[in-house]
Amino acid sequence: MNDAVATTLVGVFGISGSLLMLFSALAMFRVRDALSRINVFSPATGLGMPLIVVAVYVYDIHSEGFSWGSLLMAAAAVLCLIIVSSVGSNTLSRASVLSGQPVYRKTAPNRLARPPAGVVDDDPDSPDQPRTGA
Amino acid sequence: MMRIIHGISYLGYIGWAIVTGSVTIVTRVLRPGQYAQPMIVEIPLRCVTDLEVTLFASSITITPGTLVTAIAAGTSTQPPVLFVHALFEDSEEAAMEGLYDMESRLLAMTRGRAPSGPAASSAEVEQEEERP
Numbered sequence: 001m002n003d004a005v006a007t008t009l010v011g012v013f014g015i016s017g018s019l020l021m022l023f024s025a026l027a028m029f030r031v032r033d034a035l036s037r038i039n040v041f042s043p044a045t046g047l048g049m050p051l052i053v054v055a056v057y058v059y060d061i062h063s064e065g066f067s068w069g070s071l072l073m074a075a076a077a078v079l080c081l082i083i084v085s086s087v088g089s090n091t092l093s094r095a096s097v098l099s100g101q102p103v104y105r106k107t108a109p110n111r112l113a114r115p116p117a118g119v120v121d122d123d124p125d126s127p128d129q130p131r132t133g134a
Numbered sequence: 135m136m137r138i139i140h141g142i143s144y145l146g147y148i149g150w151a152i153v154t155g156s157v158t159i160v161t162r163v164l165r166p167g168q169y170a171q172p173m174i175v176e177i178p179l180r181c182v183t184d185l186e187v188t189l190f191a192s193s194i195t196i197t198p199g200t201l202v203t204a205i206a207a208g209t210s211t212q213p214p215v216l217f218v219h220a221l222f223e224d225s226e227e228a229a230m231e232g233l234y235d236m237e238s239r240l241l242a243m244t245r246g247r248a249p250s251g252p253a254a255s256s257a258e259v260e261q262e263e264e265r266p
Contacts, residue, residue, distance in 0.1 A: 023160040030162075030169040035219045039201040040170075043156035046196050086196040093195075093203045093219065104172055109226055111176035112204060112217050 006062035010055045017051030020044055033104035034096045038089055045085035050078045140243040147239055148193055155198030158222055170221040174203060175229050178213045180237060180249050187214055190240050194218055194233065 024044035028037045057074040064070070103110060162169055181187045191202045194216070201219040208214035223229035242248040 020156060020160065023163050027159050027163045027169070031172070031221070033172075035174075035201060035203060036170060036172050036221060039199065039219055039221055040159050042196060042198040042201075043152075043159050046152050046198060047156045082196060083192070086192040089195045090191060090202050093201050094205075097203050103174070107172040107174060107219075110174045112174050115176075 003062075006058060009058045010062075013051050013055035013058065017048045017055065020048035020051065024048065031104075033107075034101045035093055035103060038092050038096065042085065042089060045089075046082060049081050049085075053077045053081070136246045137243060140239070140246070144239050144243045147236070148196065151197045151236075155200075159198050162222070171223070172219065172221055173223065173226060173229065174217055174219050175226050175233075177216050177218060177230055177233050177237075179208075179216060180213070180241060182208075183244075186240065186244050189244070190237055191216060193236060193240065197236075199223075200229075200233070 021044045024041050027040040031037055031040055053074055057070065060070050060074075097112065103112070179187060179190065181190050187205070191205060194200050195202050199221045202216055203219045204217040206215040206217075218229070218233060220229045223232070238248050
């Protein structure tokens with residue numbers, strides 16, 4: 001691989017990855033609640049960081065030559081980033097809901113607050129409906 | 135064999151969804167006006183095993199613009215339910231349609247064929263649970 005191609009590829013992947021991180025951070029200022037902020041950050045972790053890993057891998061091929069070890073490392077890094085990002089976002093959003101964080105008031109419909117029309121939501125433990133035979 | 139083909143096409147589908155979702159989030163930052171239309175929708179799952187539910191929840195969350203906020207476990211009469219926070223969908227129906235499409239592709243990967251019925255019903259869940 002000649003110098004110009006390698007430099008261009010590293011630049012394209014690295015800069016687009018970094019810009020994705022930047023724009024995800026900017027997007028966090030445009031939304032109003034914790035859930036949306038967790039939501040708009042997924043381009044950074046799901047696409048931005050893998051792109052930076054790809055840039056590093058291309059640079060590594062160019063400077064050190066191809067080796068199976070570094071290919072394996074890059075593939076494992078991308079895979080782990082995506083899995084960790086997904087599981088981490090799930091955990092964060094569940095924690096935010098369970099801890100009672102307020103949800104943006106214009107979230108509509110909010111099925112966590114209101115069941116769909118036609119669904120009867122019986123709570124057997126509610127004091128209004130004492131259990132028979134208890 | 136069909137599973138491998140469906141698996142590769144599912145990986146491609148998820149990759150494409152990540153790219154288009156990221157583009158949506160970035161272009162909306164540059165556009166003035168209302169940024170997002172957040173909603174939390176409730177989808178009864180056709181996924182049955184833990185692996186299917188986990189894969190589906192992770193796929194939803196890794197797609198920019200959708201996020202799993204809560205998971206309700208299934209019972210003998212009701213399927214498991216996911217509560218999904220969606221940012222850029224036009225309506226509840228559009229959001230659920232996209233999620234069901236993703237679920238069909240995922241089930242085609244794990245089971246080797248796409249499920250037949252469009253929506254989950256309790257009868258279908260019982261039938262799936264009886265399967266060895």
